[in-house]
Amino acid sequence: ETGVTQTPRHxxxxxxxxxxLKCEQHLGHNAMYWYKQSAKKPLELMFxxxxxxxxxxxxxxxxxxxxxxxxxxxxxxxxxxxPEDSALYLxxxxxxxxxxxxxxxxxxxxxxxxx
Amino acid sequence: xxxxxxxxxxxxxxxRAANLPCNHSTISGNEYVYWYRQIHSQGxxxxxxxxxxxxxxxxxxxxxTEDRKSSTLxxxxxxxxxxxxxxxxxxxxxxxxxxxxTFGTGTRLQVTL
Numbered sequence: 001e002t003g004v005t006q007t008p009r010h011x012x013x014x015x016x017x018x019x020x021l022k023c024e025q026h027l028g029h030n031a032m033y034w035y036k037q038s039a040k041k042p043l044e045l046m047f048x049x050x051x052x053x054x055x056x057x058x059x060x061x062x063x064x065x066x067x068x069x070x071x072x073x074x075x076x077x078x079x080x081x082x083p084e085d086s087a088l089y090l091x092x093x094x095x096x097x098x099x100x101x102x103x104x105x106x107x108x109x110x111x112x113x114x115x
Numbered sequence: 116x117x118x119x120x121x122x123x124x125x126x127x128x129x130x131r132a133a134n135l136p137c138n139h140s141t142i143s144g145n146e147y148v149y150w151y152r153q154i155h156s157q158g159x160x161x162x163x164x165x166x167x168x169x170x171x172x173x174x175x176x177x178x179x180t181e182d183r184k185s186s187t188l189x190x191x192x193x194x195x196x197x198x199x200x201x202x203x204x205x206x207x208x209x210x211x212x213x214x215x216x217t218f219g220t221g222t223r224l225q226v227t228l
Contacts, residue, residue, distance in 0.1 A: 004158070042217075042218045042219055042220055043159070043218040045216075088156070090158050090159075092158070103164070104151075104159070104161060105161065106158030106160065107158050108157050109156070109157065109158050111156075
């Protein structure tokens, strides 16, 4: 596979469930990102990882817990979510997290619905 | 990062050139202009970026005015598959912090037969 792959593509969960979103990149990139896109709102950056170290956390509630075990994989662990957390969650990667070469490659997203 | 202003929506006939404008009057000398697009229910896709000079690649051309306060993305022969939301973003490329892209609401381009 090439590019950035996200699984699952669709997820429905209750407010008491625990689930995880997975992202895998096959581009040899060193930085990975989680974005949230709610209906009719701009993309919001959630987390940034560079070489497996979290370098940015944009005031995201603790019910979202990222994990980056290696430079190719990124997870978003979800627990006790609220209905307003329903959104498209997008993973992206880039060669580095700074510089003009910092062009983002996005996955297709995971559509999350919280009941 | 400088703010950008784009029209909310535009229409373009298939086969014609689509010219998408972007105003960034507060752009700084070290800020790049990036363009991404997002086809419905997919992740955004990088198109092109530039600093001062006009740029062209296999997808599009980017024309930046001499004063750098505005730019135009040109899709030379629009097809139905180019229907998407197009985002113009300006940012400093070599910041000391995580170089995040701030996406606005973009321009919704509708290509019609």
